[in-house]
Amino acid sequence: MMKAAAGVLSERESASLERHLSACARCAAEMDDLRAASALFGSARTPVPEPPPDLASRVLDRIAAEAPAPPRRRFGIPLRRSGAYGGGLALGTAAAGIALVLIARNLTLDDQALMTAPPERPPVATAPAPAAPETLSKAPAPPAPPAPAHPVAVAQSGAPRKIASKPRVAPSRPRAKVAAGPGERATADGEKRVTERVARARVGEPSNNITRSTFFGVNERVASAPAPAAGRPAAAPGRALGDAAFDAASAPAAAVPGVNRLYKASPPASSDTGAVASVTSPGGELLKADALEAPDARTWWDASVSAGDEPADRHGASGAVLGGYRSVALARLTGDREARLRAEAVEDVYTSPDERAKTILSY
Amino acid sequence: MPGQTSESARTLPIEDQERALIRQAREGDAASFGELVRRHERSVYSVVYRMMRSRDETDDLVQDVFVSAWRSLGSFRGDAHFGTWLHRIAVNAALKRIQALKRRQGVSLDDPGTAIGEQVSSDSGEGPLASVLSAEQREAVRKSLDALSGNHRMTVVLYYFEQYSCDEIARVMQCSVGTVWSRLHYACKKLKSELSEQGAAPEGPTA
Numbered sequence: 001m002m003k004a005a006a007g008v009l010s011e012r013e014s015a016s017l018e019r020h021l022s023a024c025a026r027c028a029a030e031m032d033d034l035r036a037a038s039a040l041f042g043s044a045r046t047p048v049p050e051p052p053p054d055l056a057s058r059v060l061d062r063i064a065a066e067a068p069a070p071p072r073r074r075f076g077i078p079l080r081r082s083g084a085y086g087g088g089l090a091l092g093t094a095a096a097g098i099a100l101v102l103i104a105r106n107l108t109l110d111d112q113a114l115m116t117a118p119p120e121r122p123p124v125a126t127a128p129a130p131a132a133p134e135t136l137s138k139a140p141a142p143p144a145p146p147a148p149a150h151p152v153a154v155a156q157s158g159a160p161r162k163i164a165s166k167p168r169v170a171p172s173r174p175r176a177k178v179a180a181g182p183g184e185r186a187t188a189d190g191e192k193r194v195t196e197r198v199a200r201a202r203v204g205e206p207s208n209n210i211t212r213s214t215f216f217g218v219n220e221r222v223a224s225a226p227a228p229a230a231g232r233p234a235a236a237p238g239r240a241l242g243d244a245a246f247d248a249a250s251a252p253a254a255a256v257p258g259v260n261r262l263y264k265a266s267p268p269a270s271s272d273t274g275a276v277a278s279v280t281s282p283g284g285e286l287l288k289a290d291a292l293e294a295p296d297a298r299t300w301w302d303a304s305v306s307a308g309d310e311p312a313d314r315h316g317a318s319g320a321v322l323g324g325y326r327s328v329a330l331a332r333l334t335g336d337r338e339a340r341l342r343a344e345a346v347e348d349v350y351t352s353p354d355e356r357a358k359t360i361l362s363y
Numbered sequence: 364m365p366g367q368t369s370e371s372a373r374t375l376p377i378e379d380q381e382r383a384l385i386r387q388a389r390e391g392d393a394a395s396f397g398e399l400v401r402r403h404e405r406s407v408y409s410v411v412y413r414m415m416r417s418r419d420e421t422d423d424l425v426q427d428v429f430v431s432a433w434r435s436l437g438s439f440r441g442d443a444h445f446g447t448w449l450h451r452i453a454v455n456a457a458l459k460r461i462q463a464l465k466r467r468q469g470v471s472l473d474d475p476g477t478a479i480g481e482q483v484s485s486d487s488g489e490g491p492l493a494s495v496l497s498a499e500q501r502e503a504v505r506k507s508l509d510a511l512s513g514n515h516r517m518t519v520v521l522y523y524f525e526q527y528s529c530d531e532i533a534r535v536m537q538c539s540v541g542t543v544w545s546r547l548h549y550a551c552k553k554l555k556s557e558l559s560e561q562g563a564a565p566e567g568p569t570a
């Protein structure tokens with residue numbers, strides 16, 4: 001409307017605006033006000049006095065007194081007359097360069113510090129638990145792996161927590177994410193996938209002396225995808241596409257001692273995505289680990305023990321939702337023997353629903 | 364000057380002359396720079412005066428602008444018109460000066476008798492347009508300009524009083540064209556509300 005008030009609208013734009021104004025009294029009134037005000041400003045233009053006749057000579061006098069020669073340009077940086085100033089500038093530039101190097105170095109160090117820095121206090125303390133066993137509390141944080149060409153999610157070092165029959169509530173946990181330089185690859189069918197190294201840190205409860213658990217993963221997201229083939233759903237690049245839900249019917253038989261249940265990924269059915277793994281100890285305890293990402297992008301992972309005498313501190317769970325493309329949950333049972341179950345929910349619209357759950361058992 | 368009319372009227376030989384003067388000035392020829400000052404002093408003076416509304420302030424500031432331009436001549440890359448570059452220095456200097464004065468004085472910067480309201484008085488004999496505004500309208504224009512921020516006021520000055528195009532204002536003030544339109548829109552609404560407060564005729568200029 002301001003353009004119209006100033007009279008610079010094209011004929012077509014003006015006709016379009018007039019059509020709207022004829023149907024909208026509010027805009028028409030505002031248009032009238034703007035036109036009146038614009039005309040008033042335009043009419044308030046007055047002549048200005050002439051500059052002093054000796055302005056140029058006064059300027060030249062000052063130049064002669066202050067600056068006998070104009071500055072020359074060197075390497076794109078206008079240098080001042082004073083050599084000391086120029087030297088200072090050069091020193092400043094060098095200092096800035098050094099600072100940049102130091103900042104870059106610190107960024108790298110920060111990455112390392114993620115694994116070694118003292119823990120923060122968790123925002124919410126849950127039920128106290130006994131001290132964690134060595135096997136879990138010592139869990140060393142591995143160095144961040146280089147991003148592989150075909151990324152495989154890595155989840156390690158679950159922090160034990162005993163939460164008996166706890167309803168699923170996404171806790172607000174401190175989280176750190178460090179993404180190293182992403183790598184890109186194009187798949188045969190034209191997808192462009194971006195792989196980046198991701199480190200996440202979790203702070204455990206102080207009551208069980210677990211200060212933090214860190215695990216690294218490889219985040220792969222679909223940066224761009226070709227048009228879906230007939231019968232396949234359209235991919236939303238970079239978005240989570242699957243869901244983790246219990247599917248007893250498709251759970252494999254208990255091929256691993258102590259492991260008899262498996263949660264696996266299922267076709268998209270809810271807004272949560274992720275993977276769930278569970279193990280049952282010989283004593284009958286069900287240890288469940290899940291890694292879920294809620295719609296509001298909170299990522300959480302949890303361990304729970306359903307029943308039994310198994311000390312809670314012998315259980316661990318960890319998980320990761322890796323960019324909404326792949327989720328990993330790791331459940332660990334420790335004691336006389338250790339069983340691990342890793343459920344990897346691969347969420348990919350280009351695979352059939354049956355292929356979406358990939359189970360990796362290790363112990 | 365990067366004005367609407369001067370831009371189109373500029374001829375190639377003058378541009379060539381100016382380029383030569385700039386080159387010589389950059390090599391240290393103060394006389395060439397003096398010629399550049401004479402070529403641009405009116406337009407620079409006009410912009411600064413409309414912002415400062417004081418001859419003394421304007422005289423000093425315009426000198427500062429040209430001395431500053433001389434010092435910075437090494438950084439003039441030639442990808443903008445010299446006038447645009449010069450006006451950018453002038454606009455920044457005026458905005459900075461106004462800010463400093465407002466901090467110090469906290470009052471209107473107008474010299475007695477030089478406010479726009481006074482300038483446009485029919486008694487001042489300063490131009491044919493002066494008589495078209497009523498006293499209320501002059502007062503409303505003055506008050507609304509005083510109430511605007513330096514950037515808004517500069518935009519109004521450049522557009523309505525110096526008759527720059529919005530593209531030129533954007534180049535001089537180093538903002539987007541959309542920002543220029545937005546500032547003009549805001550200024551007009553401010554003027555309208557000032558008129559409403561005074562009960563002045565909203566129909567624009569009388570006569």
